Amino acid sequence: MKFYITTPIYYVNGAPHIGHAYTTVAADVLARWKRLEGHEVFFLTGTDEHGQKVEKAAAAAGLDPQSFTDRVAEQFREMTAWMGASNDDFIRTTEPRHKRACAALWQRLAERGEIYLGEYEGWYAVRDEAFYAESELVEGPGGTRLAPSGAPVEWVGEPSYFFRLSAWQDRLLAFYDAHPDFVAPTSRRNEVVSFVKAGLTDLSISRTSFRWGVPVPGDPAHVMYVWLDALTNYITAAGFPDERDELWHFWPADLHLVGKDIIRFHAIYWPAFLMAAGLAPPKRVFANGWWTVEGEKMSKSLGNVIDPHELVTRYGLDAVRYFLLREVPFGNDGSLSHRALINRMNVELANDLGNLAQRSLSLLARHCAASLPALAPPTAEDSALLSAAAALPARVSEALDRVAFSEALEEVWKIVRAANAYIDHQAPWALRSSDPPRMAAVLRVLADALRVVATVLQPFMPGSMGRMLDQLGVPANARDLAALATPLPAGMALPAPQAVFPRFVEDAA
Numbered sequence: 001m002k003f004y005i006t007t008p009i010y011y012v013n014g015a016p017h018i019g020h021a022y023t024t025v026a027a028d029v030l031a032r033w034k035r036l037e038g039h040e041v042f043f044l045t046g047t048d049e050h051g052q053k054v055e056k057a058a059a060a061a062g063l064d065p066q067s068f069t070d071r072v073a074e075q076f077r078e079m080t081a082w083m084g085a086s087n088d089d090f091i092r093t094t095e096p097r098h099k100r101a102c103a104a105l106w107q108r109l110a111e112r113g114e115i116y117l118g119e120y121e122g123w124y125a126v127r128d129e130a131f132y133a134e135s136e137l138v139e140g141p142g143g144t145r146l147a148p149s150g151a152p153v154e155w156v157g158e159p160s161y162f163f164r165l166s167a168w169q170d171r172l173l174a175f176y177d178a179h180p181d182f183v184a185p186t187s188r189r190n191e192v193v194s195f196v197k198a199g200l201t202d203l204s205i206s207r208t209s210f211r212w213g214v215p216v217p218g219d220p221a222h223v224m225y226v227w228l229d230a231l232t233n234y235i236t237a238a239g240f241p242d243e244r245d246e247l248w249h250f251w252p253a254d255l256h257l258v259g260k261d262i263i264r265f266h267a268i269y270w271p272a273f274l275m276a277a278g279l280a281p282p283k284r285v286f287a288n289g290w291w292t293v294e295g296e297k298m299s300k301s302l303g304n305v306i307d308p309h310e311l312v313t314r315y316g317l318d319a320v321r322y323f324l325l326r327e328v329p330f331g332n333d334g335s336l337s338h339r340a341l342i343n344r345m346n347v348e349l350a351n352d353l354g355n356l357a358q359r360s361l362s363l364l365a366r367h368c369a370a371s372l373p374a375l376a377p378p379t380a381e382d383s384a385l386l387s388a389a390a391a392l393p394a395r396v397s398e399a400l401d402r403v404a405f406s407e408a409l410e411e412v413w414k415i416v417r418a419a420n421a422y423i424d425h426q427a428p429w430a431l432r433s434s435d436p437p438r439m440a441a442v443l444r445v446l447a448d449a450l451r452v453v454a455t456v457l458q459p460f461m462p463g464s465m466g467r468m469l470d471q472l473g474v475p476a477n478a479r480d481l482a483a484l485a486t487p488l489p490a491g492m493a494l495p496a497p498q499a500v501f502p503r504f505v506e507d508a509a
Ligand code: ME8
Pocket: 007, 008, 009, 010, 011, 012, 018, 019, 020, 022, 023, 048, 230, 231, 233, 257, 258, 259, 260, 261, 262, 288, 289, 290, 291, 292, 298
């Protein structure tokens, strides 16, 4: 089966931070997991480069928008690589293929009578690139008016094309009814449904007061509203408007991962645009929560913005990936704390998993002539551990289908803890003199349990789990879930063991 997963495309108004890296890593884990399950995966990420917000940032940097976006887009591309993302494509909205797709979508909407020319008068927040109704505004300091997000708003009055969003209200509600899983978590679904029930007004989809955008076909005085442009990226990358493109079979996307701040655009506007153009809406939109830093909102003015590259340099990529997905149930907000990260590294990675592997592998190296022992008829305890391990992939799969990363990891750690209890109880080091065949049998059980654990953890920690599978002698072409059904041959040579997760020792300085 095919699986198409996306991250939001990130604004290039500033450098990437840990919030961006978070959604990218989450999408990467799902993409890698689906590949491990044998699906045909297309994983897309990229940058959102048009609009007033980016235009202003370019001006502030003293650069023309194209040179500015070229520079910042490169930083996002690098972030994607540093975070170990296995994306199949990286889209930039300034690319010709994307402008072509935007124009084609616009034309389809126009041909179907979904667009009309009018005059927009109302509030706009550049920081959110969003229009707000008077009734949505909140009071800011000194009686100023702010968007519900806290962004400043300005009054805009200009000729504008409109999308007949109001006509889609009932069809959207029917769509949410027919697809109860379309928006998740449930709190976000409720938010979306009540927003639509409260009544939709037509949406302004073009601007005339600045130039940095995709020109409206046939009326170049207008540029397209940046959100219409941005959302289109998901079909551009699948080959739109060429429906014979080899990637088009990936559409509709199976999952758009987005931050909770942009759920309205993805769960209301986007399916409405698509249905209005006669295209299938995405299957699911899942919103992640927000990270704060040591309990404080991340902001440039507080100077506490976390650079993902610094975090990875300090703690290592896999520890950061593990922490981000283990610490907070996906969908909830979380606080990024160095103490909590170090704690998880030392307790769960170095101690629980690292030591288990190290103990098992060094006993195999020393007392089994560095080769894999044969499977012996299992005792009840052997069978309990082996059958729990065998059931693990299905449990992880079930959790990941619910986008519940922390639950998936908890399932893995149940096996890790069970294997630790098993090794302590069996004490293979003591069996070495009393019952060598039993020692070999116990080590084989541990190797098999570790193989399952390392296999299912690959999407989360590709580098270290690759090394663990190397040490377990698992051939590179036998690391997907299907391969687990075939036992490794007895007598197979094992390479010298090396610690996979060193303890993190804090600098005394
Ligand atoms: O909204 N915690 O781009 P953006 C968790 N271009 N996630 C965070 C985060 C935080 N503190 N900060 C950002 C845009 N994110 C649009 C999207 S899509 C067609 C267009 C993540 O650069 C989160 O996923 O503001 C959020 O939705 C995304 O970065 C927003 O990035």
